[in-house]
Amino acid sequence: MDRISAQLAFLIEADRLKSVLRATKLCDKSRRENTAEHSWHIALYALVMAEHATRPVNVDRVIKMLLLHDLVEIDAGDTPIHGAVDADHQAAIEQKAADRIFGLLPADQNAEFRALWEEFEAAQSDDAVFAKSIDRVQPVISNLETDGGTWPEYNVTPDQLETRVGVKVRRGAPAIWDALKTRIDLWFTQNRPGSVKK
Template sequence: MKLEKEIQFILAVDALKNVQRRNYNADDSRRENTAEHSWQIVILAQILYPYAKNKESVDLLRVIRMLSIHDLVEIHAGDTFLFDEQGMQGKFDREKEAAQKIFGILDEPLRSDFYNLWIEFEEETTADAIFACAIDRIMPFILNSNTSGKSWTEASVREGQIRNMLENAIKRASDEMGEAFDILLQKSIDAGLLLP
């Protein structure tokens, strides 16, 4: 059958629905899974695209493609909590191996196309990747700052960690997103969701 590899791939990526993240849904009722996160950031990218710096250099379709596939590596590598310093060690190597495995199900040229999009996202050097990474990082931040911040409080996340891991990535992508980050960060600090 002509579409055999594509069907195998789409069945394999169904496993993303089973990858639990540290972040909670907006109603604080349960942790989200990575498939839900991926869907939400694809929507968010479309909403925030008008605020991208150098918008004329950002290809929204490429951003959406990056966001839709960049977390597929979590099927094999798991979700690494951004603020888990120990867990972050070796993350890229684990995920690179996972990317080769999951995208390896596909034939060329799609195999290389997806893998190269994933690498571009990870390297954060193109306008598309910079914007995509900002979207990926701001969504959990928005959820935490507008709820009880459970994933932060459970892990004793500090304000400095938020600034180190998120601030530059968000602000270099969009002035307006940077302004929203500052406001929501202060709101989270005032609410006691972050350690000093």
């Protein structure tokens, strides 16, 4: 297969990400978002919010990671952060998906994109730490904008949100988590059993 044909095959396959539905709802509450929308939105978040990264980041690299990081969901599906999942099994499925999907590309792009995906997953570099933070921020905002969104559905507690989301956001963008924390605390206060909504 020539280079352009291989690149087009990858891009056509990437279109399938538009059909992978996530737990998160759109801010207008009309429906659940798809993973392609999520990937675009968090890339935009990174572009806008990069100044809040704990350490200086290369925004171009962060955006590339965010555009690529969920392509494996074409095969593996979305795994809600508050859902029950076997992490080792899911990781194996995602590795196999990465082999197949990035393997559609010419060898040089396969190596480059796979390396960015692996870097994001490892979350060790400054760019990847910030990218992981931003990936966690967008669903929180969507849930806040939709009166808790799927938090009640998944029985999310403040402690769960802190350990599964807050820790990762704080690691790469603590100012963003601090800005959201007041709204998060207020939502949980107003929505605990026995509370009276205003």
